[in-house]
Amino acid sequence: MTATQQCLLVRDGTFAAVGASGDVSGDLSTERGRPEGLFVRDARHLSRWQLTVDGGTPTVLVPAAPSAGARSTAGAVLTPPAGRADTPALTVFREQTVTAGALVERLRLSSNQGETASALVALTVDADFADQFELRGDHRWYEKPQAVRTRTVLPDGVEFGYRRRDWYARTVVRAEPAPDAVEHTGSGARRLCWRVRLPPHGSAELALHVTAYPHGAATAEARPGAEETPERAATARRGTPAAAPEVAGSDPAQPEAAEGAWPRLARARAQGLADLALLQVAAAGPEGEELRVPAAGVPWFLTLLGRHALITSRFALPVRPGLASATLLALAATQATAVDESRIAQPGKIVHEVRHGELAYFGQVPYDRYFGAVDSTPLFLSLLGAYVTSTGDEKLAARLEGHARAAVEWMFRDGGLAGHGYLLYHADRGGLANQSWKDSPGAICFADGTPAKGVIRAAAAQGYAYEALCRTAHLARTVWDDPAYAARLTEAADGLRERFLSDFWLPEEDFPALALDESGARVDALGSDAGHLLWTGILDAERARAVGRRLVGPGFFTGWGIRTLAAGQGAYHPLSYHRGSVWPHDSAIAALGLARYGMREEARTVARGLVDLAAASDYRIPEVIAGYGRADHPRPIPYPHACSPQAWSAAAPLALETALG
Template identity: 40%
Template structure:
């Protein structure tokens, strides 16, 4: 079923196309801090569900649904009643305006019912993980023009939903409000409702629908103005990029350390180390604020102690953080969970990328204690068996069994389907460590950390040599996805090796073989690179990680192909993804889609993919970076370009690109590059072709 989604701050809602929240329609609801505060919110007209004309949440900050009721069965009859439901979320409150218009020639009397319930289910319960027990529901309270529903959790938190009827109903019960309307011909009535979630009685202030809508409209306009403007002569690409800008604003959060992206809706609208980091990396050409806020947020949450239940260790970067009842009680370890093997290295990669774009040594200096702790974790805790590779062990508790980005239990299997035994060293993770240490060395050198810089440079060179020896499969002319606990190659062909191109750990002499395989028919579906080769026995086009297509995964592969000079192959993948986006609602690339061949005619939906999802939203920005070949060095006052436009793209115009203290405007065509630079610290723009 197609869902409509809106989000702001810690509050988001998922409804069906009618704008209803109905338990029988799937994981719908109004969610706040990993708890469902509305499990039913249904509009009925004279006891019937109105007919659907259409619905959209394309603007992200407002959801609009158009309905009709009282329609005669006669052909060419008048439309009866027209209804519009508008919904916004602002400052912790959901506002809904229901507008009813009489389109008949005669007066109409009609009854509108709004049914509401709150089950206060933990998000993990909504996802199918049963809690050990439940708390105690509070007796619903009706007070004037509002109803308050409550639940006292076993974690001691009182969770409440107040449904406030700004337009007083004619009848009000603890689960339904009703309005009796009498409308003349062309007459209109507008009914306003607000829903206020609260923990321990801390209800937000209610400002009203109009004020909320206007504030959101301005904030989205301000966000777009603050981002680099990218315009092309391809209308489809422009729509995809505009969707990226809007979706990144939708997914923005701030826990006091600056903006960072939550991972995705509905399942991962929380701080999420790996996803937030990669999104921030992808989005750096668009807006460096995400990178700065992500770095500070994750540094503040960095591991401080050894806690096996949370997979926490000193210096380790957070995987995800939850606030629901089950997390608070320790029934799941995700209250603050560190079970990812790659987030710590990626944190350092993001810092290096951020410095390359901004030249901001002050933030590097501020985060230097976190950098030292992260490096210590890589060497002391991350190398489980002392062989010089970064590994993970399967979580013996209720956490993740696989802790790289493909974190399904079956994602790291030998060709015979047998799971790789712990500890597992995953290919792309070694690339992240290599990239982090190699690029940190000159940054730390600039801060006077000469001894540490030299050690990191040596470590990186040594890791690259050992990786290319241990992971290369001569008979397949490709790299293994992983080494298992016995140091045997997990010899499946996967997209992970595209990340190895991105990090630069692949030997130049082997890069051509990797590039060719990534775009071969068994890997490239026509819409994008599959996570696993279709020739592998464990492949399934419907698998979450063993054959599907992930836009963020593809964007890193594309950046890797571009890095090694395989521009044609990079543009081939970009073309597939752009074409795929044209088939999804609002030109929004989802978290993933199925790996079926393009021969079927359309990209096939993955049924429970998050959409919007942060690193999918930022993927088009990374694709533009690859097309333009952007390579900043703000510390040296330099921006290099190596553009290769696909055949369907004749012009790219970039305005306000931030490199250090400068703003760069570019116009790129097949004929060349025109650049205009302004700012207190101008940079030199150098364009080259390969």
Template identity: 45%
Template sequence: MTAVAPPSAVSVLVAHGAMMRGAADGSVGRADAPAQGTEGLYIADTRLLSRWILEINDSTFWDVGSVREPGRRETALSPAARRNQTHDLFVLRTQELDAGGLTDTLRIRNLGREPITARLVLRAGTDFADQFTVRTDGRIFDLSAAASSMDVHDEGSLAFDYSHTFRGRTFEAGVRLAASIPPTVRREPADGRFVGAALSWDLALAVGETQALTVSAVASGGQARPTVPAAVVRSGEGLTALARQSLKDLDSLLMPCPVKPELTIPAAGLPWFLTLFGRDSLLASMLTREECPQLLGDVLRALAATQGTADDPARVEQPGKIVHEVRVSELAQLGAVPYGRYYGTVDSTPLFLMAMGQVEDPALLRDLEKPARAAVEWILGDGGLKDTGFVRSTPDPAGLLHQGWKDSFDAVAGADGREPVGAIALAEVQGYTWRGLRECARLAAEQWDDQAWAGTLRGLADELKLRFRDAFWMENQNFPALAVDGEGQQVDALASNAGHLLWAGILDADDARAVASRLLRDDFFTGWGIRTLAEGQHFYHPMSYHNGSVWPHDTMLAAEGMAAYGLTDQARTVAEGIREAAAHFGNSLPELFGGFSRADFPVPVTYHHAGSPQAWAAAAGLAAVRLTSSSERAD
């Protein structure tokens, strides 16, 4: 049996689409290896630094204090020492990220009684790795034609550059290193794609003197440096700890849209989803409609700009379809992965229409009329509503097999494990579609002066609601099926997707009460949140990704739906569970956590590979505060 070591602690700094993964002292990688796992400075899914190691007088420095906020970390460093051993150097290190790269400022102070010379060595290097090559998901890519280089300029600045031509396309990237005090530069041995150098300085410090040194690493070359967006999320006075941290998490994920940098969007989350995701960005924006009303407009503009225009099976693109994810990294630009613009999602398009219902800006709504009409045409045509009665998806063998929010390979199966056959109609997608058609009908009547189209859309929504109840409702369970497959058979697992139906509003009042009551039973509700799959189902496992874990956004969509139906006690119970769970995660809700109940373990169980921060998890924290606060006011 092969032992698997637990994942080591990684400190993450993120802002405006840039991410730095490394040690708590601000270092990345090791001096004796080209790269260390997934550590690095990433911009646009490209690792621009895989080594960033500071040495002072050949000493190891300990992190003895730190303060962190979105995009900025200040760390106090002291030389490693034995008990009762004193060293004279003290270092304050401030690292700041923006959309273009890293600024690293060192303030070195002499605490001793004699003058001292501090010798600083910064070992810097990069392998320009695409994030898909470091995620260890088993894929192998042909990178034999790639080449890295390093140039040293007279003023001591460095340029690391990279180029890769593949199937007639060329990707280029670069990073420029510059220092406020010119360094001495020594090249370090190259290793494959890796190039590196050691930058050194000798700083003479008088007694009590502090000297500052700033080194920057800025993206260049083929990677355009996007405009740094103005932060639109700000914490204020009187906020709860959860609300304040959730706002900080959201703030850290704001970034320029990869294809329209003048737009600011919330990236889906860390570590590997630091880009525009249709579903994630829409849900996060809708869940934060009160606290961050500015987000939704730019998200809708970004998705309209990337809306499908052609039939491209390799990307699952179809006219009118809303994109799943947008990537601008090496493998995406070269076509080695389909995710440059990937459309393998069945729910982003109805969610796009649903989100328009929250827009109040007449100018924006005028701009969205054409994209809305194209989205409706996709729903009716390629989406399957006109021909099959429901919006459906078919597996993409080169991408995602399942194309709802639960998109893992085993996320859609019956209570006994039976796999669905043919095109899958997911329950929540029909709810989104119903609500999206209703919102679009209202806008057609009130904003777009098309009463005839408004009537058509209302008719389509009404018919869908009737068909949905007939095809999905399981009388023996008094609960909706997870899905209906291509043969019309119910995928009869008891799943949290039903909570999204409450949020969309497609259920009548009696069915809504039944669903809310069922989601609060012990096989679903852990006390911290709602399991994605109820205990007793074939694929249930409390530490699975989608089959028994708790996802905060999934839980809070159900809670918001309960509140919308007037089920305030149930909504408050669920929201309080999420608030209490958040407290155990430092009020920074992760992507998901284990589905163990309070009786199983006294605190929520961490899912080791959960991303954090995540936009829709942070949005769920705000929703939980909003629901419990409104309940308190009502009391």
């Protein structure tokens, strides 16, 4: 880790981004696209946290890095800058732990001298309560009328407050022992100061406890001794197995050392399950019950995103069915019940994104609940059906019958199935330009790169709709005792499949179009969305084989995974978010689809690439990487600003296990 790199710690809906020394130096005037600080519910509760010893910034001997297996605790080793470099008077051992709504830091100063000494330790702290959207890199400045910030000195620390009308948040910093002095700085921050005495070759400790009290959510204050213990770490990783032992006589450097043995996949699986445990955030069910659901990722999306949580839970269903039930209940509780054009909401639609921050509260960004996704609703229905098939738990399907029927009716009434024959969205009506999983501007495009405009019927969404209708028909027959409704949905699914195979297929490419535009023209870019069509079963066997062979061919497959857009097209760009990059979850979906159609060797090819990517990434699979081919670049090339950890990438090894099973 260099001085400019960050250490990310995450736990229970809280994350901290600190520098190599453990410092935080967030500054809205210069900081964009790289958040620093302590974040809870989309707000930054700590924007400065800068340590000095004897008036200077310490030198980093060992940079801050997460401790093995925890990912919520990090340690750094520092020395004071003064004196001879080879004989520092003392060493500073710095440990930081993120817990629910809090950061706990322990500083241990260890004397390297044979006589009594002292050191002046100071910690400059501040909390600007910036909304995460202010740090997202768009260089926008948001007006905050009537906002008031306060700083109050406490006997053992300082309290920071922020109020804007009825929006209120605060951060409390307490120290043990209490600081000898609390000084004002020119920037408005506060500096906590201690004169620390050190016996010969002895040590002294300081404990700092930062507690966030976000708007709308009470957080139990951090207590002395609330550091990460082995028991607490085990609780955070509940149910997560240790990495599987290597197969006797196997070479862990090889993807498959013995027939049927994938030891590196087992390591990626263990890391993924640990990350999924850390990424869970609080949510409420339809009756207000407390739930834990998978957040999308750190740093930008430590919140509930519909399609991310649904796909993550689907991947994890064989081993963590509780994620699926919690996700379904949380999304049922946030399901739209009325039309709200500003949020792109209609009755029955499943939410795309839930936000808790100040800017969403005041409507300066897309609100606390935003429904701009065409695919969350069918994915909700598919997960419900898959959950019942996998677990046999019909009680959840019975409880959510009304929500499921409302979701189906949205697909027909507002989603477009009844009037247009396909799920559709409007690319030019505000909000996200694209509302399928490839939601960046220009992601749905023609082969030459021209963006599709107007009413868009994305291919992947039609596959989701087909599966949703099939699975919901099964629930109607087996759980809800409504054969007439089942027959209606089955007929609709058959009709959708027939239309799709006729309207979307590109005969000259032997491959499906990425979408249909408002004129009905085939958007002819060749994209990885075809793997989603395999996963959902909308293709016939002959077309599926053609798609499968193409996806593992040189245009799509990089050696690490499947490009979102095949190379060789005018639209292709290896560092574009959705027009040439590789998303591991996208490749894992394709592997599931290949296995569904009996293309086992192709599925294994994709799995090997993703396992190799995991091994090259310390077994934490990244959210997205650049689309450069492995033959020319023997190491995966990172994508800038990717989330890590990220939920559906963490769950990808579980999908691979299913595909290879």
